Amino acid sequence: MSRITVLGGTGYAGSAIAAEAARRGHQVRAVARKAPDAAHRLPDVAYLGGSVTEPVFLESVAGESDAVVSALSPRGPMLGQVRIVNAQLIGLADKLGFRLAVVLGAGSLFTEPGGPRLADLPSFPAAFKPEADEMAEVLSDLKASPAGVDWFAVSPASGFGAFAPGQTLGRYRVGGDVVLADAGGNSYISAGDLANAVLDEIERPAHRRARFTVAY
Numbered sequence: 001m002s003r004i005t006v007l008g009g010t011g012y013a014g015s016a017i018a019a020e021a022a023r024r025g026h027q028v029r030a031v032a033r034k035a036p037d038a039a040h041r042l043p044d045v046a047y048l049g050g051s052v053t054e055p056v057f058l059e060s061v062a063g064e065s066d067a068v069v070s071a072l073s074p075r076g077p078m079l080g081q082v083r084i085v086n087a088q089l090i091g092l093a094d095k096l097g098f099r100l101a102v103v104l105g106a107g108s109l110f111t112e113p114g115g116p117r118l119a120d121l122p123s124f125p126a127a128f129k130p131e132a133d134e135m136a137e138v139l140s141d142l143k144a145s146p147a148g149v150d151w152f153a154v155s156p157a158s159g160f161g162a163f164a165p166g167q168t169l170g171r172y173r174v175g176g177d178v179v180l181a182d183a184g185g186n187s188y189i190s191a192g193d194l195a196n197a198v199l200d201e202i203e204r205p206a207h208r209r210a211r212f213t214v215a216y
């Protein structure tokens with residue numbers, strides 16, 4: 001049993017990760033500015049309310065954790081803030097020794113080996129470009145972190161998102177830095193199976209200081 005803290009633990013990715021961590025018997029804390037109402041709280045998850053942009057609060061919630069999952073999205077007022085928060089998490093992971101897991105986007109994946117990044121294609125939706133670019137910067141910061149920082153990052157399939165929740169199938173394929181698609185060209189993963197991939201990596205580390213992608 002590990003102590004797992006999920007930043008953004010009420011969001012699309014974060015709530016699925018918190019739910020799967022609790023289902024597996026870990027001690028789970030979900031952090032968000034606003035806790036869900038009683039009817040929407042996950043059993044066996046402790047909710048901590050506050051803003052991760054407050055460094056003292058961030059250190060207090062990251063402390064006493066074996067793993068901290070950063071499932072924050074750089075949207076609205078968090079645009080420009082998520083990179084800063086993750087940089088602070090890198091420093092805290094170095095100081096406190098927890099494993100840092102970051103949920104990135106698909107935009108920073110390459111379309112083919114040596115090819116362009118998905119977010120650099122003309123077809124990539126302009127509305128998602130700032131988010132994709134910020135999460136790519138987070139990945140650069142992770143790669144440049146001190147050697148003692150034990151981090152991993154996961155990019156979901158490009159079709160991942162609240163617009164397409166799907167089913168938890170209990171299986172997924174793992175790739176590296178290139179978008180994973182099926183034979184029909186579809187790149188998709190449900191929140192439940194993204195959560196399975198994150199928890200599998202926390203329980204059985206296979207990607208230390210690396211980013212990987214997951215899709216069906």
Ligand SMILES: NC(=O)c1ccc[n+]([C@@H]2O[C@H](COP(=O)([O-])OP(=O)(O)OC[C@H]3O[C@@H](n4cnc5c(N)ncnc54)[C@H](OP(=O)(O)O)[C@@H]3O)[C@@H](O)[C@H]2O)c1
Nearest residue numbers: 008010011012013032033034051052073103105106158160
């Ligand atoms: N296909 C794709 O590539 C794709 C699609 C979707 C998401 N993603 C990526 O997945 C990651 C997570 O995205 P998501 O869609 O799951 O996010 P989301 O649903 O927007 O959830 C964000 C979470 O962060 C919390 N939060 C926001 N600001 C906060 C603050 N200042 N302090 C504490 N908590 C705060 C929110 O709760 P409160 O508002 O109550 O604070 C919520 O729990 C991001 O990196 C995103 O880019 C990728």
